[in-house]
Amino acid sequence: MKNLEAVEIWYVTGSQHLYGEKALRQVAANSRKIVAALNEGGRLPVKLVFKPVMTTPDEIRQLCLDANNTRQCGGLILWMHTFSPSKMWIGGLTALRKPFLHLHTQFNRDLPWGEIDMDFMNLNQAAHGDREAGFIHTRLRLNRKVVVGHWSEADVQDGIAAWMRAARAWHDWQSAKFCRFGDNMRQVAVTEGDKVSAEIKFGYSVNGFGVGHLVNAVSAVADRAIAKLCDEYEQCYEVAAELRKGGARHESLRVGARIELGLRAFLKDGGFKGFTTTFEDLLSLKQLPGLAVQRLMADGYGFGAEGDWKTCALVRAMMVMGEGLPGGTSFMEDYTYHLAPDGQLVLGAHMLEICESIADGKPSLEIHPLGIGGKEDPVRLVFDTRTGPAVNASVIDLGNRFRLIVNEVDVVKPPQPLPKLPVARAVWKCRPDFKTACAAWIHAGAAHHSGFSQAVTTEQMEDFAAIAGVELAVIDAKTELRAFKQQLRNDEIYYHLAPGLGRT
Ligand code: MN
Numbered sequence: 091m092k093n094l095e096a097v098e099i100w101y102v103t104g105s106q107h108l109y110g111e112k113a114l115r116q117v118a119a120n121s122r123k124i125v126a127a128l129n130e131g132g133r134l135p136v137k138l139v140f141k142p143v144m145t146t147p148d149e150i151r152q153l154c155l156d157a158n159n160t161r162q163c164g165g166l167i168l169w170m171h172t173f174s175p176s177k178m179w180i181g182g183l184t185a186l187r188k189p190f191l192h193l194h195t196q197f198n199r200d201l202p203w204g205e206i207d208m209d210f211m212n213l214n215q216a217a218h219g220d221r222e223a224g225f226i227h228t229r230l231r232l233n234r235k236v237v238v239g240h241w242s243e244a245d246v247q248d249g250i251a252a253w254m255r256a257a258r259a260w261h262d263w264q265s266a267k268f269c270r271f272g273d274n275m276r277q278v279a280v281t282e283g284d285k286v287s288a289e290i291k292f293g294y295s296v297n298g299f300g301v302g303h304l305v306n307a308v309s310a311v312a313d314r315a316i317a318k319l320c321d322e323y324e325q326c327y328e329v330a331a332e333l334r335k336g337g338a339r340h341e342s343l344r345v346g347a348r349i350e351l352g353l354r355a356f357l358k359d360g361g362f363k364g365f366t367t368t369f370e371d372l373l374s375l376k377q378l379p380g381l382a383v384q385r386l387m388a389d390g391y392g393f394g395a396e397g398d399w400k401t402c403a404l405v406r407a408m409m410v411m412g413e414g415l416p417g418g419t420s421f422m423e424d425y426t427y428h429l430a431p432d433g434q435l436v437l438g439a440h441m442l443e444i445c446e447s448i449a450d451g452k453p454s455l456e457i458h459p460l461g462i463g464g465k466e467d468p469v470r471l472v473f474d475t476r477t478g479p480a481v482n483a484s485v486i487d488l489g490n491r492f493r494l495i496v497n498e499v500d501v502v503k504p505p506q507p508l509p510k511l512p513v514a515r516a517v518w519k520c521r522p523d524f525k526t527a528c529a530a531w532i533h534a535g536a537a538h539h540s541g542f543s544q545a546v547t548t549e550q551m552e553d554f555a556a557i558a559g560v561e562l563a564v565i566d567a568k569t570e571l572r573a574f575k576q577q578l579r580n581d582e583i584y585y586h587l588a589p590g591l592g593r594t
Contacts, residue, residue, distance in 0.1 A: 091390030091413055093363050097164035097258045099136050100157060101125045103143045104150075104174030104223065109212050116213060117171045118143045120197040124169075124241050133247040135414055136164065136254040144174065150182035158187045165189040165257040165557075167250065170219030171197065172212065176226035183230055189260060189557040191253045192227065194220045194238045195246065231591060233556045249549075256553035259410040262363070264293035268392065268402055269362040271301045272371030275396035280537040283400055283487030291492060292558060294363075296399040301373045308352030308375065319347040327471060328454040342377070342457050346469035349375060350382035357391060364392025364402045369441070369463035377468035378460060380442030383421075384471050384514070387445035393421045394539060395443055400485045400492075404541040407554065408483065412545025418447025422482060422516070422542035428505070434524035435502065437517050438482075438542065442470040444514035448544060449473035458512035474508075475516035477501050480544045483551055484536040485560075491585045494558075495536035496551045497527055497565040501544070516542065521567045530565045530574045561585055 103121040105114060125140040144150045157163045165188045196216045227234055237249040274281050285296045320343055323329055333343040357365060365386075369378050387393050390413075392406025401421060409419045421443055428435040438444075441460060446453050453471035460468055483496045499518040508515065520527030548564060555562035561581050565574070 091409065093361065094262060094390065094410060094413065096162055097136050097261050098139045098162050099164055099254055099257065100141045100153075100166045101128075101138050102141045102153060102166050102168050104168065104170040104179070104219065105143050105172045106145050106174050106178070109172060113172070113213060114143055114145065120171060121169070124195075124197070128241065128247060128250070131247055133244065134251050134254060136258055138167070143171070144178075147178045147181050150179055151185060152182075154182035154186040158185070163188055164254070164261040165191065167191045167193050168223065169193045169195060170216055170223045172215045173219040173222060176222045179223070179226055180230070183226065183232060189234070189257050190232075191235045191237060191250065191257075192220065192223060193241070193246075193250065194224075194236060195241045199240045199242065233559055235553050235556060252547060252549045253553045255411040255413075255546075255550050256557055258413075259407040259554055260293075260557045262410045263403065263407060266294040266363045266403070266406065267361055268294060268296045268399055268406075269357065269360060269365040270296055270298045270397060270399050271304050271365060272368045273298060273397055275368050275370055278396060280486060280535075281394070281396055281398040281400070281539070285399065287487070288400070288403075288492070291560070292403065294403055296403070301371050301375065304352060304356055305373050305375060307356040308349055311348045311351040311355070315351050316344050316347045319351060320344060323347070323455055326452075328452055330454065330456045333455060333457055333469065339457055342467060343455075343469055345376045345466070346381045349377060349379050350385060353379060353382050353386065357386070362391070364394075364406045366394040366397050366399050366402050368395070368397045372463060372465055376466045378442065378463045378465055380468040380470035381455065383443040384446050387420060387443075388418075388447050393443060393445075395421065395423075395440055396539075398537070398539050400487065401537065401539040401541060404483060404485050408541045408543045408546045411550045411554065412543055415545040417476070417478070417480075417544030418445060418449075419541065419543040419545055420445035420448050422540045423538055424482075424540070425515075428517075433519070435505075435517050435519060436499070436524075437504075437515055439511075439513050439515040442468060442513060444471075444516075446471050446473065446514075448475045448516065448542070449514070450476040453514070456512060470512070471514055472512055473514050474504060475501050475514075476544060477503055478544060480516075480518065480542060481546055481548060481551065482540040482542050483546075484531075484540045486535050486537055488535065491561060493534065493536075493561045493563060493581075494551065494555050495531065495534045495563045495565070496548055497521070497531055497536075498548055498567065499527075521565070522569050526569055526571050527565050529571055530563075530569055533571075533575055534563045534565075534578060536563075
């Protein structure tokens with residue numbers, strides 16, 4: 091994946107000096123064993139780094155400052171092996187700028203019923219030590235994930251893994267740059283928003299570039315590079331005969347390759363992690379970038395069409411969350427419906443720009459007319475999407491805050507072939523059902539664009555929302571519309587008052 095930095099998570103154990111040096115040595119040894127086992131368990135996507143056992147306020151404060159200043163530190167896991175009086179943690183935690191997870195575990199899985207004595211009791215105190223910690227986290231109004239259970243359990247490790255993925259995506263957003271070619275599709279509301287608020291809240295910046303910059307980069311591409319890329323296309327895809335070398339429309343494929351190479355060079359030079367385009371502002375680009383966008387997404391660039399920078403950033407975050415997991419992630423749009431009463435379906439697609447990472451099988455590379463934009467026919471990859479569970483997510487700007495909406499869906503095989511539809515597409519069923527899901531999505535104000543992923547889970551999105559401190563509305567199998575609408579109303583009040591409660 092492009093521009094993805096290595097991240098590590100620090101494993102921090104809390105204790106105090108009350109129990110003597112021998113007990114502290116044992117605490118440290120136990121923590122090291124947990125870290126080693128978690129690292130070797132093969133379920134965590136990010137390396138866990140053991141940190142010395144914390145026993146004083148100064149140590150804790152210094153550790154948190156070090157975490158802030160260590161670029162590769164993506165967050166902390168905190169665990170109170172023994173009782174660690176939590177006033178000791180106030181200075182550090184109020185300074186901490188990295189996310190944390192509170193692991194509520196115990197070194198020993200089973201109580202040694204026949205052997206248990208006060209030494210065992212003094213060493214295995216997480217049952218109350220972690221409650222003391224939980225109080226101060228809550229008292230400080232800190233967002234965190236709490237994972238409960240023995241550290242050897244698969245579901246405990248998976249809970250940590252999901253949070254690590256969210257923490258890595260958050261880390262990736264900090265100082266990320268997104269490039270916006272042109273501006274917004276004229277008059278469209280949901281793709282607008284406050285980029286200053288987004289940078290304050292989310293840590294990424296979005297800046298505009300006249301499409302002329304892209305035109306220049308595309309013009310500068312060498313013919314030799316174009317020929318090489320066209321060869322690569324023939325290896326990767328089922329290329330339509332007319333587009334192949336010697337085919338009647340090979341020149342159109344060369345135009346597509348030229349756009350890809352120019353766009354790629356511009357994004358690389360600028361260190362961007364994603365970009366937006368708009369078909370209303372293409373200047374002398376001969377085609378709307380279709381194939382290029384599809385392939386750049388597959389390399390990890392976030393994308394939003396029609397200037398949709400919020401979805402672009404979200405798609406990038408979802409790509410980072412899903413990195414290394416089976417299933418792909420793409421920009422998506424709810425395009426059209428199948429409204430049969432016995433099974434309503436959504437057909438998701440866009441004019442062109444759907445990422446090949448979700449393709450079922452080898453995509454075909456084709457050329458067809460495009461009614462919008464007034465340019466030459468664009469080349470594009472055409473495919474169906476793999477079946478199975480997926481999420482659609484949207485970030486919107488409500489004026490006083492951002493809201494993240496997630497809908498769980500199930501991708502299905504299209505009931506019939508779509509021989510005349512010349513774009514990549516996904517067909518899905520919504521959870522809990524079509525009518526509830528669509529009504530909830532619309533009540534929440536979620537966009538017609540989304541980040542779609544078959545790798546990312548709702549749990550990861552929930553962890554991400556908690557780290558970001560952003561409102562989350564989930565539409566899943568349990569959603570009931572009346573309660574969902576009430577939750578949105580409650581959130582209006584909560585997020586209005588939250589800054590006064592010490593939350594931002
Ligand atoms: Mn669109």
